[in-house]
Amino acid sequence: MEWMVWTTPTTVFFAVIAVLLACMTTWELVSPTIERKGFLPISTTRGDRFFIGLLSSAYIHLIVVGFTPLSIWLALGASVVWCLILMRWG
Amino acid sequence: MNKVYNNRAWWLILPMLLLVAFSAIIPLMTVVNYSVQDVFDAHTRFFTGTEWFSEMLNNPELQSALLRQFAFSLTVLAIEVPLGIGIALIMPKKGWQASAVLILVTMPLLIPWNVVGSIWQIFTRGDIGLMGWSLRELGYGYNITSSPVDAWATIILMDVWHWTPLIALLCYSGLRSIPDAYYQAARIDRASKWSVFRYIQLPKLTNVLVIGVLLRFMHSFMIYAEPFVLTGGGPGSSTTFLSQSLTTMAIGQQDLGPSAAFSLIYFLIILLVTWVFYTAIMNMQKDNNKEA
Numbered sequence: 433m434e435w436m437v438w439t440t441p442t443t444v445f446f447a448v449i450a451v452l453l454a455c456m457t458t459w460e461l462v463s464p465t466i467e468r469k470g471f472l473p474i475s476t477t478r479g480d481r482f483f484i485g486l487l488s489s490a491y492i493h494l495i496v497v498g499f500t501p502l503s504i505w506l507a508l509g510a511s512v513v514w515c516l517i518l519m520r521w522g
Numbered sequence: 523m524n525k526v527y528n529n530r531a532w533w534l535i536l537p538m539l540l541l542v543a544f545s546a547i548i549p550l551m552t553v554v555n556y557s558v559q560d561v562f563d564a565h566t567r568f569f570t571g572t573e574w575f576s577e578m579l580n581n582p583e584l585q586s587a588l589l590r591q592f593a594f595s596l597t598v599l600a601i602e603v604p605l606g607i608g609i610a611l612i613m614p615k616k617g618w619q620a621s622a623v624l625i626l627v628t629m630p631l632l633i634p635w636n637v638v639g640s641i642w643q644i645f646t647r648g649d650i651g652l653m654g655w656s657l658r659e660l661g662y663g664y665n666i667t668s669s670p671v672d673a674w675a676t677i678i679l680m681d682v683w684h685w686t687p688l689i690a691l692l693c694y695s696g697l698r699s700i701p702d703a704y705y706q707a708a709r710i711d712r713a714s715k716w717s718v719f720r721y722i723q724l725p726k727l728t729n730v731l732v733i734g735v736l737l738r739f740m741h742s743f744m745i746y747a748e749p750f751v752l753t754g755g756g757p758g759s760s761t762t763f764l765s766q767s768l769t770t771m772a773i774g775q776q777d778l779g780p781s782a783a784f785s786l787i788y789f790l791i792i793l794l795v796t797w798v799f800y801t802a803i804m805n806m807q808k809d810n811n812k813e814a
Contacts, residue, residue, distance in 0.1 A: 436548075437555045439569055446551060461529070474805050487797065490790050497572045498579030504572055 449486075456482055470522045481522045485515035550789075556782035574783035583759070584784065587767045588791075594763060595742040598681045602738060605682065606689025607727070611719070613694055624694075627687045639751025642680045646752075666753055670760035673753045677761055680748060685741065689734045696730035697723060732803045736796055743792055764788055 456479065465478035476484070489511035496507035557574055561567040578584060609627070614620045633641070646666055648654040657664035666673040700722065708718045746765040749755065755762035768788065772781035 435564075436552045437559060437561060437567055439555060439558060441571075442551070442555050442558060445554070474801060483797075487790070487794060491794070494575065494579060494787065494790070497575045 452482075472518075472522045476522060478519070481518050484522070485511075485518045488518075489515060553782045553785055556778050557786055558779075560779045570779060574780045575787070578780055578784045578787060584764075584767055586759070587762055587764050590760075590762070591743060591764045594678070594681075594745070595739055597678055598685070598742050599735060599738055601678070601682050602686045602689050603731070603735060606686050606734065607693050607731075609686065609690040610693035610697055611723070613690070615698075624691075627690055629687075630684050631687050631691075633684070635747035636751050638680065638684050639748045642676065642748075643752050646676055666757075668757055670757055673757060673761050677749050677752060680752065681742060681745070684748070685738060689731075689738065692730040692734045693727055696727045700726050728803065728807055732800070735803075736799055739799065740792065740796065743795070 460478070467475050467477045469475040470481075472481075472484070474480075492511050492514065493504065493507045496502050496510075497504055558569065558571055559567045560570050613623050613627070630638070645651045646654045646664070648658050648665065654664055663669075664672055666676050704722050704726075705718070708722060713721070744765055745763055746769065749761050749763060750766055753761045755766050768781055768784055771777050771784065
């Protein structure tokens with residue numbers, strides 16, 4: 433796998449995404465999602481909110497990295513909190 | 523009707539998943555790997571973290587290429603979608619005329635991108651090109667190599683010429699699938715042409731328009747060969763779109779790290795815009811169904 437020039441951070445990143453996807457699948461099998469409307473303007477399923485959470489997290493990271501002097505760990509923390517809010521009340 | 527839910531059917535997509543993993547997912551992961559490193563050769567590489575990302579986001583050239591890209595995509599969508607619907611509405615519906623018009627309309631879609639670029643490059647030349655020569659004879663100093671306005675107008679005209687047929691064909695097939703009973707009901711109600719369009723044809727076209735708008739947005743947002751052949755991104759950098767900046771960086775300068783970071787930003791923008799389009803249109807449909 434050396435030709436793919438893996439690094440520890442990217443390995444961890446993809447592993448976490450894979451684990452999250454596996455968890456979402458298991459969760460769906462155990463208790464299927466019900467589409468509902470939260471604070472988002474559209475009604476969403478659990479998977480929709482998961483996707484919105486990941487995509488907005490990517491943008492949070494880009495904004496923090498590109499336009500602020502803040503640490504990327506702050507972006508990560510903010511994203512995790514944001515995703516949890518989104519999954520629960522979104 | 524009893525619908526049987528059996529999730530084991532998901533295993534059937536496994537071969538497709540493996541194929542996509544090999545051709546798309548794993549290469550994308552490699553791009554992520556490159557974006558956080560400075561890679562010199564197979565054995566020399568340095569971890570740079572988020573440096574490339576902040577550099578790319580603050581690069582003024584790329585920022586203006588991004589703005590140009592949005593301006594271009596929105597302009598061609600704003601022209602091609604209404605024009606495509608209009609053409610589909612006036613296309614003949616049966617007989618030999620229908621086949622003849624279909625063939626004529628489809629023609630531009632069959633021409634490869636770089637050939638379209640070459641055709642228009644010659645077409646717009648002042649000395650031997652029909653359009654360039656005619657405009658000059660009419661007294662307009664048309665020149666795509668020195669005037670950004672001319673270059674822009676030509677590129678947009680070229681894209682409209684090349685891709686409006688796609689929207690027209692999609693809409694045409696959408697219109698054909700409307701049962702005659704709808705039109706009969708409209709005639710009984712003495713509905714005007716406009717209300718027939720607004721309340722019968724347009725709602726029935728939503729599905730094909732979603733596909734059309736998405737395809738056209740993605741295509742135009744990734745446009746490369748046509749402007750590259752026609753103007754080479756010039757005059758100056760006035761028609762340099764995102765993919766061309768990216769290619770210059772990745773292939774021309776071999777800056778793998780920065781161009782990987784830039785590709786990912788590019789990818790995220792496309793992902794966001796297509797998702798927003800898709801969700802907006804799907805929700806409009808849901809609301810329509812509720813009303814109906």
